[in-house]
Amino acid sequence: MNALLAPYLKTCVEIDISGRKIPLSGMLVDVGSDLLVLFDQRDFFYVPLVHLRAFRRTRDDTGEENRQAVPREHENGLSCRQALTNAIGVFCEIYVTGNQPLYGYVVNVLNDYFVFDSPVHNTVFVAMRHLKYLAVPSAADAYAVSAWRGRKRSAPPPAVNLAKVFDQQIKKCEGQFVVLNLGEQPDKSGYLRKVEYPMLELVGGKGEASLLHAEHVQTIQLP
Known part of the structure; x- marks a missing residue:
């Protein structure tokens, strides 16, 4: 455990993370090898530590009542990969980019990315290095639609041939229409004409081509 973070365990803190305007706040209940848990x-x-921009105590609130409110199973050290693996098949919330989080299910965890199944965005490949946080909401069903529970999968759709690493998965999408980074910007969706690592060539609806560095690809979807 990081010696600088250890004194804050079981205290209320507020953190700023990359790409998110509103801080996260809560009790710090665990610090793993590469993440912390609020x-x-x-x-x-x-929350992966690599995206931690600021960390501060909000108030001294370490009473026994609050400590006992934290379930025991979350008091063991974790890594980001372990947290994602534990979340397979569990309704959860992730934040990667833009103004809105994604809701759905982690269905597979690969070397440096994972597969997320969302009722809104369908299958999303997410680069692990760009995950800002993973949250487990108290709600049992995505968007309060119990029927969607039947769509939960422990593996990706049969038609999806997964690569071991994210760069290879991008290459597998060559020659297909894709949506990058959740389509937050208009130039991040189109026809992926060529992948010559680390550069991608994406062609827009009017035939205009643009180049993008693979390190800036946070998510990829096949519409």
Whole structure:
């Protein structure tokens, strides 16, 4: 455990993370090898340390009542990969980019990316290095639609041939229409004409081509 973070265990803190304007706040309940865990009396937030921009104590609130409110299974050290693996098949929330988190299910964890199944975005390949947080909400079903529970999968759709690493998965999408980074910007969707690592050539709807460095690809979807 990081010696600088250890004194803050079981205290209420507020953190700023990359790409998110609103801080996260809650009780610091665990510090793993590459992430920390916050509990806001409702949800657990697993936050990779690499995206931690600022960290501060909000108030001294370390009473026994609050310590006992934290379930024991979350008091063991974790890594980002372990947290994602534990979340397979569990309704959860992730934040990667833009103004809105994604809701759905982690269905597979590969070497440096994972597969996320969302009722809104369908299958999304997410680069692990760009995951800002993983949260486990108290709600049992995605968007309160119990029927969608039947769509939960422990593996990706049969038609999806997964590569071991994210760069190879991008290469597998060559020659197909793709949406990058959740389509937050208009030039991040189109026809992926060529991948010559580390550069990608993406062709827009009017035939205009643009180049993008693979390190800036946070998510990829096949519409």
